[in-house]
Amino acid sequence: MAKKSIFENLNYALTYEELKGFYHNIDPRVKLLYAVATIAVLVVNDLQKLLVILAVNVVLTLLYIRILNRLAALLKSLSIIIALIVVFNTVISLLLTGWRLNIYSLFETQAKAILRVFIAAIAVTMFLATTTPWEIVQGLSKIGLKYTYLYTFIIALRFIPIVFNEMKSIYDAQRSRGLELEKGGVLSRVRKLTPIVVPTMVCSMLRARDLVEAMELKGFGYSNRRTSHKPLKLRRIDAGFALTIVIVYASIALVPVI
Amino acid sequence: MKNRPAVELRDVTYYYPNESTPALENVSLRVSYGEFIVVAGPSGGGKSTLCKILLGLIPHLYGGRLTGEAYVDGVNVVREGVKSIVGRVGAVLQVPENQVVNIIVEEEIAFGLENVLYEPDVIVKRVDEVIEGLGISHLRNRATYTLSGGEVQRVALASALAYKPRILILDEPLAHLDPIGVRELLSILHRLYSRDGVTVIAIEHRLTELAKYATRLVILNKRILFDGEPERALEHSLTLGMDVPPIVRLFKNIGVSNPPLRLDDAIKELQVLLKNIDLSNFNNYANSSRDRELSREEVIVVEDLWYVYSSGREALRGINLEVRRGDFIAIVGANGAGKTTLIKHFNGLLKPSRGRVLVFSKDTRRHTVAELSRHVGIVFQNPLHQFFEENALREVMFTLRSMGFNNDEGRAMSILKSLNLHSLANKSPYELSVGEQRRLAIASVLVYEPEVIVLDEPTAGIDYSLKMELLRILLNLLEKGKTVIMTTHDVEFLAHAPVNRVVLMSSGEVVAQGDPREILYDAQLLAKARVTLPQIPELVSMAKASSYMKPLNAEELASIVNGSRCMRSG
Incomplete structure (x- = not known):
């Protein structure tokens, strides 16, 4: 294993x-x-x-x-x-x-x-x-924090593993094209991160756009308060x-x- | 009010910001309540743009210039924007994974209702209803990031349906589903349409399974090229090089007017045709193997390969496989069968947990990815996972440099030229169309001429004409003596690709491998791997003709029928 x-x-x-x-x-x-x-x-x-x-x-x-x-x-x-x-x-x-x-x-x-x-x-x-996280948001919004801000936290929690996985796939794709991070001095290694950082950012921005659309379609921000199913x-x-x-x-x- | 249409577009023309050519031009469309309408068309033809206009996202979120009027459920969506249709229209956009906001399925389904202030007891009732209706009660308390692609889509659909919308809009709902997943989703959509009276608008170019459910088909390529009954539309779309159900292509090739859309009708027609044919006397495809004369040289050998993820999940369980020089192999299986995990062993990205993989007699455990990639080039599914340079040429040069070749611009240009990308060499990879991006991703692997080329789901997200273009690229490689391996669950593409071996995978095991004519005709075997028969093999099997012929695609079957007809008349 x-x-x-x-x-x-x-x-x-x-x-x-x-x-x-x-x-x-x-x-x-x-x-x-x-x-x-x-x-x-x-x-x-x-x-x-x-x-x-x-x-x-x-x-x-x-x-x-x-x-x-x-x-x-x-x-x-x-x-x-x-x-x-x-x-x-x-x-x-x-x-x-x-x-x-x-x-x-x-x-x-x-x-x-x-x-x-x-x-x-x-x-x-x-x-x-x-x-x-939804329950945490419920709890905190009872204390008086606004849900639109609290949801940033849920979204971060939800998308961190996804972006992390995507970064792994990007690393794999670039390694298949000959990228070797293990070689070279510190500076050249940092420079070598570009092929991983750029696609990760581009893909994350595309995701963010999709997410914004989905949230708009689900009425996020429709009102200052929300109801709760529980x-x-x-x-x-x-x-x-x-x-x-x-x-x-x-x-x-x-x-x-x- | 009574005759108010569900959707009405009047003369809509739209330009994205900073674009001089319109994405849509003079589009007028009227959809009545209770229709099941499919909007098809080539990649880049404005299908998603249309969808986003209907949902009030364009121009509300995107900007740009829009003329004309658009009404959805009686609301002027261009003026009122997305907020005006919340709760009235259910929407499932592309990539369902990106639309799920919450971590628990139940919370995700309730999310939309909570935002628009439904009362708690109503929300609970609605959530119960949709969960019941879509048969996903087993997912209710699951964490959304542990779900499969098909399950996530089901959840996205559930949260759209929780509003009880009269109109449901889906953008490319079939894109990432495997064959069984496609059939499951279509039966749900059909039930919503026929039982619950929901107006379904599906933006989708994969028509093979979908066409028979639609009451109407619209073909869009910036303008509306066709609007009418699917039967007539399909004849029209053949000339546009679009994806058309193979049975339609078959009967057109045979010269039958009004080709049937449903398999049941096609079976009867085929049986009539076959009755008039002298079965003992034609160039049949019964057992003519596609196995070409191959060299015996083994390029990749996989011996009892096991791979266990750190979570303890066994992704590969005792795989044995030999790849010979010049092979064209398809690794076939549903999502999650272990296909991608397997090919990641071919250049050492993953090392075996048990067993071994030999690439040109090198044990992958003892060689780096860079060394092994010299021999085996892998093109992954998403081209966006590799682009980072300013332009297409530099993108190709990057691979060349990191593989240890000099800055050979001539070589890079010639590979771009061979894939018809040379005129785009100075363009940013992000400015290219979907098909061009896919070709650039392939070019940046082909440029250093690896002996083995591996493609992971190469047809995901591309339309029929692009698939055929891809096929030509692959055939060209084979002619040059390269070895080509692809993973796929696209059975119709498989039926066209002259692979000499199909490797069928399920739950991390190879359940069968052999001649495509054997495997693609074995319904039981394919079902085990959650893959369906391609349409022509299904047709021939159901017409009980598979014992004397095994054509894989419409062209092969048409040539059998036409050939024997010629013989009779001659």
Whole structure:
């Protein structure tokens, strides 16, 4: 089996999954709250507290166990970045302290950094993999943002994989005509990108034109507001979930360290 | 009001911005409610322009100069623009993939209704209805980017139908469908027209399957050249070099006036004709193989090739194939059968997951794409995927240079000349017509004279006369001793191309390979690969004549019938 590239892993981890599970039914606003609150609570600067937050999030994944595959893919694609953070942090701390650092505190800083990435990864993956962009737009437009702007986000999400695939086809076509990106110095390599960049832009512009026509024909921008086939309603389970998250996070953040 | 037409164009002339020749000239057209009308015509004849005028996109979005009047469902679309027809007219434009805005099918179908402020319960009801009506409930919660081309089109159609429009306008709906997909879509359109009374306006030049459903056919080449019953239009369009159902061409060649459009009628006619023929005594096409004298030299050898995508999908499963010098091979199968994945192994763009591919005895795993491309030139489906230079000549020179030849302008010009492009050498590739772009893409591969030329779906999106032009180019290459491989699901083109071997693929496997007369007459085998019989083999099979003759196209069958007639009279 061919190895998945970083991009493929990332794409797999963050795109909406067609299946149904507990989180698919939660109100998108509540899920957004969960993701934002999780990232916010990461300001706590205590290893034990961070471990508790991780534990809470791990428990939350139990409600939708399939997420673990995606999480693994995401962490795999982030592994290089995580490694870079660790190296960078270590070097910086060593430089700042003039090479007189105690090993324990060095380890602690690294562990905290990694924990933060892990926890944020769980929350973000959970949100994006179980919420359709349309639901995100619904949620955000309830908060008062205008749907015509929000749709740019949906369109970007929808067309990024398509343009990415098209770029692969263009690369294949040009390689078949003898283009070799691997050869030559940095400057000549950059220059060699023209045969890929130009067709990609032209094809994307043609796509954009088609899309504009289709959206006009479907009445996009017809009115300042839209109706919805699935109006959002905050149910008891949504409120309960939101409340639980807030209470748990608040108590973790506020309880003094023993 | 009662007799208000669905569509009325009065003397419409239109110039695109900065153009001095009109795209449409004095076009007048009146379509009544309840018609199923097909607008056909050559590539570049203004079909899509007409469609965009009807939808209020031209001149609203495009600018340019338009004179005359256009009314759709009683609305002056030229004056009111696209907003005025939203919700009244359903539209499916070319490339359905680009028209889908949302990520989930259900959301996409509801999208248009939400924009024009339908109430939630009405939207839900409408969505349920169209999903039911088009038989796509299995797609309801799917992500749109995981769908096949045919499925995406079905979704685009569903979102157009959610408005319950009285008029449905489709621009080249058959362009990217495989043969079974074409039949499925046409039966849906026929049902909408006959059961629900929807006025269908289809802009399409592939008439073989479509012609029999139309109540009226309009032939457009900047002006309206014909407007009337399909039966009469087809005779007319033969002289224009347009795509005409092979059975029509057959009976015209035999000299039957009023050729039948439906296969059922054609079968009866053919049986009558065949009764008068002495079957034992003609130059038949029964088993005359197209296998020419070929050299035994193997240029490409594929041994137990498996290819697995990173997603885990097995795209190729144990392919074995030998290509000899001078072969003309067609790799045939439905969309998604693995045809393109297979040919990408011929110059090393993809490397086998298992098994091996030898190109002139070189193992592709150990050689770069650049090395292998010297021997095997691949022309991909979309010419726009390769153009980036200022003009056509430089486009050809780019390949020549990157293949390690010197800046040999003479060589580049001579290849342009051989493809009749030399007068366009200084034009931008984007200014060329569809047919010229396709030829330029071929030229930029032929210029360095690879021994093997591979074409991926070369007939996609081009009309009949351009297909015949392509065929002449391919035959020319074969005469020069080149090896030609093409992938296709265009069975009618295949019936005209003198391939010596058909390789039939389905779900990543070769289900059969051999003489085209065997394979193109094997309905069961073709069905397995989601491909239909070409029309003439279907006709001959249904007339129960395939045991003593196997013509592949109208010309072959006509010559059998005419030949034996001559014999009788002589």
